[in-house]
Amino acid sequence: MYKIVLMRHGESTWNKENRFTGWTDVDLTEQGVAEAVAAGQLLKKEGYSFDIAYTSVLKRANKTLNGVLEQLDQLWIPVVHHWRLNERHYGSLQGLNKAETAAKFGDDQVLVWRRSYDIPPPALEEGDERLTLNDPRYADMKPGEFPRTECLKDTVARFVPYWLETIAPVVKSGKRVIIAAHGNSLRALIKYLDNVADDEIVGLNIPTAQPLVYELDADLKPIKHYYLGDADAIAAAMAAVANQGKAKA
């Protein structure tokens, strides 16, 4: 049996302002930093430690991971960054307030943009300053790989190959892995691991900085999964994430 830990970043400045974030590289809030520390303390209390960590190239996930590893006194372990773990690209919604967008286009349309499996938000236009093609962190991308927008299906298509080719063999080698990523990139991995139906993934919301343990069999098929934190607090945090896309929460 293998065990991996998945974790969404702590609260970011744009989570706090309720803005669509995607590939925008916003920082953690003070609360987000505190959430990372609390997650690290919880993992320590439960006896977790890791051999290697995987994270995105976005600072909210990177700093959350550091906050956790610091509590575990494991800042020294290898940390592998890859854009394939980035948040789902939110296209031209990036930067807009979610509740205001829902007031303008309706809660149902915003739910489609936020949670549908195969309908992407409107794409960024060529020349939009949010299309940060020359950012050095994306220098290894092949032409055409930089997304203009993504639905969850697109995020599955770019994250799952990385899981299969890079992370899964490391898990199978017996290394203890933590993945610090984002709400929708983790939904993409969970959809694949648990084989969640396209219409059921709409209801899955991931709370910030709550360690989610997956126990996997010899073929890396999930045996069970569970959050380490308080169940009521996690249920409330999941409901709060779901409500962020409503005109009136």
Ligand SMILES: O=C(O)[C@@H](CO)OP(=O)(O)O
């Ligand atoms: O804005 C985003 O990038 C994501 C995660 O914060 O939001 P949502 O939960 O609306 O998909």
